[in-house]
Amino acid sequence: MAARVENLAAAVARALAGIGPIERDLDAADAQLGDGDTGGMIARVIGRMAATDLSEDRDMGVALTKLAKAAAAATGSSLGTLVATGFLTVGKAVKGREEVPWGEWGPLLATARDAMAARGGAALGDKTVLDGLDAVAEAIGAQDTREAVAAAALSAGRRSLVNFRDRPCRMGRARLHAERSVGRDDPGMLALVLLMEASLSPEAPAA
Amino acid sequence: MKKLMNKAEDYVDEMLDGLILVHPSLVRDGESGRVIRRSAGARQGKVGIASGGGSGHLPLFTGYVGPGLLDTCAIGNVFEGPTVNSCLEAIRLADGGRGVLRLYGNYGGDRMNFDMAGDLLEDEGIVTTTVLGNDDIASGDASERDKRRGVAGLIYAYKLAGASAEAGADLETVTRVAAKAVAATRSIGLALSPCQVPTAAHPTFTLGEGEVEMGMGIHGERGLWRDGMKPADALVEEMIGRLLADRPEGAGERVSILVNSLGATPLEELFILYRRAAALLAEAGLSVVMPLVGPFATSMEMAGASISLCFLDDELAGLLATPADCPFWKVG
Incomplete structure (x- = not known):
């Protein structure tokens, strides 16, 4: 059981299909302490990724790198650049392979998490998207089917939101509002969960 | 809140269109038109200074391209850093063969994208240095100056480093002057x-x-x-x-x-x-x-x-x- 380029393309298409409410929810979450445009930014990223033609690609590395470039071209925001960094890192790691077994995605996400931490300067525990990614990477571990990976990832992502909700943000603009960030979801962590819900859930609309 | 605009997503590009029409000393460049450079291009033999930042702050950052100031500026969407590609293009377009100072405000998105652009340019032989503006004293304690944001005081770094570059100083000197201006x-x-x-x-x-x-x-x-x-x-x-x-x-x-x-x-x-x-x-x-x-x-x-x-x-x-x-x- 392995992921192929068509799985990637389908996941992006499902994310795009569900982007309307995601955009609204993320804008609302960002408006609590930020300027309220994270949803619009993520919508641009997903839109640009979905417009990327992967139909002729077989190499997972090439496809992930194309998606990374699409994200990087869509925005210069911190979160968007971290997304691009994560895709680029995994793309490099699987370059030349047409299939990536589901059991490898935990370690691959951990590699992405580390590259994103190096690029952005956040540490685990700072209440950023890295904490959500860390929880997901650990939870999916060596799950070897798409269904098991999706279920473990969603569960871990949602749990990380709850676990961090009452903790203060220690990174970026939100660190300036540390006490006000308590009781609120970090928009980056929320984006990860909402996008996973759209792209991985069995009930998500098909591509 | 009312704004004089057409479509919100066209806000930045239409602003840039107007800016260069009024000021022919500035030119839009780069694949997505999100770099402003001097119309005469980079001067060979001069250290280049590339900046960048989100839109919504004019004259900062884009407006300070000109002799004695910046060579290029990468522009992001409103309150968003410029993309990696725009940063990369701004550095390339500022290069006059003596290296390029990346001089911009201390913001996460800007920093990540300029850093990534620097990594991608390593193979092209363009020598770059970085100085970050961090003048806003309300954004961090004095003990954490490296976490402070760059705001209006960044124009002093533009002016002082720009003067140094225009006078023919090398990259090391221009970088030192920029860092000194930020520290001051x-x-x-x-x-x-x-x-x-x-x-x-x-x-x-x-x-x-x-x-x-x-x-x-x-x-x-x-x-x-x-x-x-x-x-x-x-x-x-x-x-x-x-x-x-x-x-x-x-x-x-x-x-x-x-x-x-x-x-x-x-x-x-x-x-x-x-x-x-x-x-x-x-x-x-x-x-x-x-x-x-x-x-x-x-x-x-x-x-x-x-x-x-x-x-x-x-x-x-x-x-x-x-x-x-x-x-x-x-x-x-």
Whole structure:
């Protein structure tokens, strides 16, 4: 059981299909302490990724790198650049392979998490998207089917939101509002969960 | 909040279209047209200076491209850093063969994208250095200066490093001057009303009609306190007091002051602020060199003002006085 380029393309298409409410929810979450445009930014990223033609690609590395470039071209925001960094890192790691077994995605996400931490300067525990990614990477571990990976990832992502909700943000603009960030979801962590819900859930609309 | 625009997603590109029509000394370049460069291009043999940042702050950052200042500037969407590609193109277009200083404000997105662009350019043989503006004293304690944001005081680094580059200095010297300018500059702002990102549904923050927020950042980042409106003199006294309390170690007796509008605050009110600020600086034994008053770094329709102080020694004072010319600031 392995992921192929068509799985990637389908996941992006499902994310795009569900982007309307995601955009609204993320804008609302960002408006609590930020300027309220994270949803619009993520919508641009997903839109640009979905417009990327992967139909002729077989190499997972090439496809992930194309998606990374699409994200990087869509925005210069911190979160968007971290997304691009994560895709680029995994793309490099699987370059030349047409299939990536589901059991490898935990370690691959951990590699992405580390590259994103190096690029952005956040540490685990700072209440950023890295904490959500860390929880997901650990939870999916060596799950070897798409269904098991999706279920473990969603569960871990949602749990990380709850676990961090009452903790203060220690990174970026939100660190300036540390006490006000308590009781609120970090928009980056929320984006990860909402996008996973759209792209991985069995009930998500098909591509 | 009402804005004079067409489609929100066209806000930046249509603004840039107008900017270069009015100012032919500036040219849009790069694959997505999100780099502004001098119309004459990079001067061979001169150290290049590339900057970048989100839109919504004109004249900062884009407006300071010109002789004696920046060579190029990468532009992001409103309050968003420029993309990696735009950063990369801005560095390339600034290169005159003697290296490029990346000089921009200390913001996460800008930093990540310029860093990534630098990584991608390693193979092209363009030597780059980086200096980050971090003049906003309200955005971090003095013990954490490297975490502070860059705001209006960044224009002093543009001017001083730009003068050094224009005079033929090498990359090491231009970088040293830029770092020295950043280390010599302190800013603090206050907000009277919010602004709104064109694509967002609501203003970036709310502030009561009778309230003022001291220390607010240029994207609406929370400040030091919020209270009822006070007389201008009282606000200036606090701002100058905080800036002088944070003055750099070894700072001399000469200082340049910038009283800046955040967008909606008129020149009249800036002069009211300047009047009291000048008196306070004189009382502190400081002599003012090249006072600047006007909109130099804004947050669209936000009402409010910031004050920046750049403490000068002989080297910086000399560089500040040399000619420079961009659409929004002319010296000499």
